Amino acid sequence: MNVDVAVVGGGPAGASAANELAKKGLSTILIERNLNNAKPCGGAIPLGLIEEFEIPDFLVERKVTHMAVRSPKGRLVTMSMPNGFVGMVRRERFDKFLRERAAQNGAVLLEGKFRTIKETDSNYRLLIDVKGGTEEVQAKYVIGADGANSKVALDLAFPPNEFKAVAIQQRFHLCEELARYENLVEIWYDGEVSPDFYAWVFPKADHIAIGTGTEDGKANIKHLQARFIEKLGIQAKPYYEEAAKIPMHPRKRFVKGNAMLVGDAAGLVTPSNGEGIFFAMKSGKMAAETLVDHLKGKGSPLSKYEKNFRKQFGIIFTGLGLMQSIYYRNDRLRESFVAILEDQHVQQISFDSYLYKKMVPAPLWVQLKITAKNLYHLAIGK
Numbered sequence: 001m002n003v004d005v006a007v008v009g010g011g012p013a014g015a016s017a018a019n020e021l022a023k024k025g026l027s028t029i030l031i032e033r034n035l036n037n038a039k040p041c042g043g044a045i046p047l048g049l050i051e052e053f054e055i056p057d058f059l060v061e062r063k064v065t066h067m068a069v070r071s072p073k074g075r076l077v078t079m080s081m082p083n084g085f086v087g088m089v090r091r092e093r094f095d096k097f098l099r100e101r102a103a104q105n106g107a108v109l110l111e112g113k114f115r116t117i118k119e120t121d122s123n124y125r126l127l128i129d130v131k132g133g134t135e136e137v138q139a140k141y142v143i144g145a146d147g148a149n150s151k152v153a154l155d156l157a158f159p160p161n162e163f164k165a166v167a168i169q170q171r172f173h174l175c176e177e178l179a180r181y182e183n184l185v186e187i188w189y190d191g192e193v194s195p196d197f198y199a200w201v202f203p204k205a206d207h208i209a210i211g212t213g214t215e216d217g218k219a220n221i222k223h224l225q226a227r228f229i230e231k232l233g234i235q236a237k238p239y240y241e242e243a244a245k246i247p248m249h250p251r252k253r254f255v256k257g258n259a260m261l262v263g264d265a266a267g268l269v270t271p272s273n274g275e276g277i278f279f280a281m282k283s284g285k286m287a288a289e290t291l292v293d294h295l296k297g298k299g300s301p302l303s304k305y306e307k308n309f310r311k312q313f314g315i316i317f318t319g320l321g322l323m324q325s326i327y328y329r330n331d332r333l334r335e336s337f338v339a340i341l342e343d344q345h346v347q348q349i350s351f352d353s354y355l356y357k358k359m360v361p362a363p364l365w366v367q368l369k370i371t372a373k374n375l376y377h378l379a380i381g382k
């Protein structure tokens with residue numbers, strides 16, 4: 001099969017890229033190894049994503065307006081979002097919808113496992129293992145959207161995905177003892193349940209998802225999860241368990257020749273909160289738009305995608321990276337961090353930047369007040 005673009009991986013990044021390319025009339029193939037895939041994921045998405053990518057209401061199982069953050073010593077800071085909500089989706093439904101939308105707009109959807117890619121003088125040759133044999137695809141451009149362990153990136157010798165965390169999540173049926181979480185996201189900063197990240201409770205339509213994360217190889221993730229369930233005091237048993245790696249650091253480079261990496265394959269998950277769905281979809285869309293401009297003879301190189309992405313979101317990655325490296329180091333610092341979150345302005349800035357990924361500078365007096373509070377809480381350790 002000959003196409004303009006081969007997109008490998010049908011998660012949010014690949015499906016968004018394929019959708020955009022197909023809409024603009026490029027012949028596009030979207031290759032996904034398992035069309036019933038359920039990517040291990042909390043499925044929390046910001047309002048800005050729902051609006052920009054026109055996510056229909058039936059996919060957003062919960063619109064959570066309340067959040068509680070808990071410190072190692074048990075200080076609980078509760079907040080509500082007056083101007084928005086955190087949307088909760090289930091990835092098995094969400095990803096399927098995005099892929100099908102891309103197909104409706106003209107992308108060819110192929111179920112098969114991408115095996116290898118070779119660059120020739122004029123194009124890329126991809127081999128795909130499909131039911132009953134091997135499919136060869138020839139493409140002028142390739143988009144690697146095959147997740148944190150991207151084989152496309154490996155075959156095309158991109159710089160490695162550097163920092164990989166690992167996260168686990170268990171699903172519990174909604175029941176009386178979990179009813180308190182129906183409209184509440186709860187986040188725990190506590191070294192016993194995560195020595196360098198956080199643990200979470202997310203509500204879905206028919207279940208509560210509970211999970212934790214840590215830097216890969218640093219601690220036993222199963223033990224951390226067991227301790228979290230124990231500390232939450234939950235007696236119910238999970239009916240489903242899922243785990244996967246999270247890259248949390250952009251690769252040194254994610255455009256090479258006529259190939260681009262998007263989403264987890266490019267390492268586009270923010271430190272500190274592990275958010276990746278928005279950045280996957282946004283990077284997929286930006287890569288596709290750059291490619292369309294490039295082909296329309298506007299002379300824009302593909303590297304513009306990477307440049308624009310870093311320009312728009314680099315500050316968020318840097319800011320959140322700094323926050324994680326300062327506050328997630330030990331329980332004393334985590335205690336200070338949660339104390340700072342009690343400030344209304346800190347809450348407002350956090351929600352605004354999460355919901356729409358825009359860093360709006362606060363007035364000078366607010367910045368000074370927050371700095372003073374930071375220093376105070378860091379000094380007293382609570």
Ligand SMILES: Cc1cc2nc3c(=O)[nH]c(=O)nc-3n(C[C@H](O)[C@H](O)[C@H](O)COP(=O)(O)OP(=O)(O)OC[C@H]3O[C@@H](n4cnc5c(N)ncnc54)[C@H](O)[C@@H]3O)c2cc1C
Binds near residue numbers: 032043148151166
């Ligand atoms: C436990 C956990 C909880 C998380 N919670 C959240 C959250 O609440 N909110 C949030 O924003 N982010 C969360 N993340 C991060 C988020 O899941 C990812 O950042 C996001 O899925 C990235 O999307 P993607 O399309 O780049 O990659 P993926 O979703 O990983 O999609 C890659 C796709 O490629 C396919 N694929 C892989 N290899 C091949 C191959 N060889 N051939 C064909 N297809 C292939 C896979 O089947 C998959 O469908 C979480 C991650 C984990 C592990």
